[in-house]
Amino acid sequence: MRALAVDGSPESVEHLIGALAAALDGSGPAVVPGLVEVPAAEVPDDVAVVIATSGSTGEPKYVMLTAAALTASARATEARLGGPGRWVLALPADHVAGVQVVLRALLAGQPPVVQDVREGFRPAGFVRATRRLPHGARRYVSLVPTQLLRILSDAGAALHALAGYDAVLVGGAALAPALRERAEAAGIRVVTTYGMSETCGGCVYDGVPLDGVDVRVAEDGRLLLGGPTLARGYLGDPGATAESFAGGWFRTGDVGRIDDGRVTVLGRADDMIVTGGEKVAPAAVERVLAAQPGVGAVCVVGVPDPEWGSLVAAAVVPSGPEPDEKALRDAVRAAEGRAAVPRRFLFLDELPVRGIGKPDRRAVADLLAVTPVHIPNDPTR
Known part of the structure; x- marks a missing residue:
């Protein structure tokens, strides 16, 4: 495994890009974005990325993502959004959402344009990053609700820039209906995402599973996710792997329902x-x-x-x-x-x-x- 310190600077992301490309094609070891202590366990050959996540409990888990699962997720996103495009990375690259932005960009043929977020997300920095995108290409960005709110509140150049994107993925936390309405009224093409590290990030867009992704509701109301984007399990923790991954399904910690094929997340079971x-x-x-x-x-x-x-x-x-x-x-x-x-x-x-x-x-x-x-x-x- 190769652990990389990703501090949000373009230089550190550039190192990550090279390491991810090598891990995807098998010429390099699995990448751990972030200098974290991972269990001393053997990493399967098909694993490309290990994401350290604390989840909602604070207990660390180390999610093993294969090259095949990451590629399936990126390709399904590309198909849902309408084709390949250029990406701006405005999220920390040591989280699965940031890693996926990098991978989607690489599979589309160009590395992402990196917004420096070492001092936090700034609308002015987003404007500068957007200006580096070529004219004529489809434009994509992934944000969390707080970032979207800051751009809407800042208005001006940042809002104008965001309105020029073909899709603005919003995930990481629930998007308030009023905030979405405000964004759409401003011309923002919002796409809400639901997923987690164990599913290579977002696998349900605007309530509809990506192509190949299956969703069921267990007897206790928990959402079960299946399909080609599932992680291989947890590094060094076969017990947790057996508990969460079984029969081709990942048992989430979320309660939800499915109405006419559309998924609604009601919240964490432990919340x-x-x-x-x-x-x-x-x-x-x-x-x-x-x-x-x-x-x-x-x-x-x-x-x-x-x-x-x-x-x-x-x-x-x-x-x-x-x-x-x-x-x-x-x-x-x-x-x-x-x-x-x-x-x-x-x-x-x-x-x-x-x-x-x-x-x-x-x-x-x-x-x-x-x-x-x-x-x-x-x-x-």
Whole structure:
């Protein structure tokens, strides 16, 4: 294995590009993007990339991605988006989403244009990266919701640049409906993605699986993913591999449903809130709140309560003046029922995040645990 420090600079990404190209064609060893300590275990010959991921539990896992799976993912993305094109890399290249941008670009015949994100994502830097793309070629970029929001808020040249892309993949965290509507109203061609390191990144686009990808719902409500983009397993952890990969399926930690072939992710199974004996899916509450006027971003968690077991609580980033709490509660009650109504609200300038932009639910829960209850207990519960 070859571990590479990828700090977001164009120089470090250039080294990664060469190493990935060699790993894909078999002339070089498997690549580990990022200087992490991986288990002292034998890497199968067909593995090209090992992604270190902490997931939602904080426990490290080392996902083995084969050249065949990575290529299948990149080709399926290319087909879904309408053909090969030039990519801008605006994500950290030590995450699977960043690695996939590099691989898609290489398979399309040109390396990606790299935005320097060592000091964080800046709309002005995105404009400079976009200007380096050739005219006439299809343009693609992959972003997280926070980056999309920054470009929309910055407006001006960055928004004009983003509107010129043939597809803007948005993943890593749930995209609020209001944010998507705002982006599309500005002419942005948004494509939401769902996937994880174990599926070579996004494998479901706008709720529809990529060609060759299979999705099922297990008896316990968890989503099962199958097809050619699945990882080989976890390096040095046969127990975890056997638990998560079986019979050609990867057992995700997400609860979801499938309606007429379209996948809806309801949230993490371990994020489900049990309040007064009733189960509440945080993602369902987040969707309702995110659709309300004045809500820019939201994260819903459960916080301990001696009477109810857990209380539903929400951290909200306003898009302007603070929205009315009663209006927010009423909207949730109408859509999801009394049990789902948040008992606590906390308004923040921005949500705590981890990784490439996922809300840090543990940090949010810690903040909400000391936030006073805003409404009395509902005697009808």
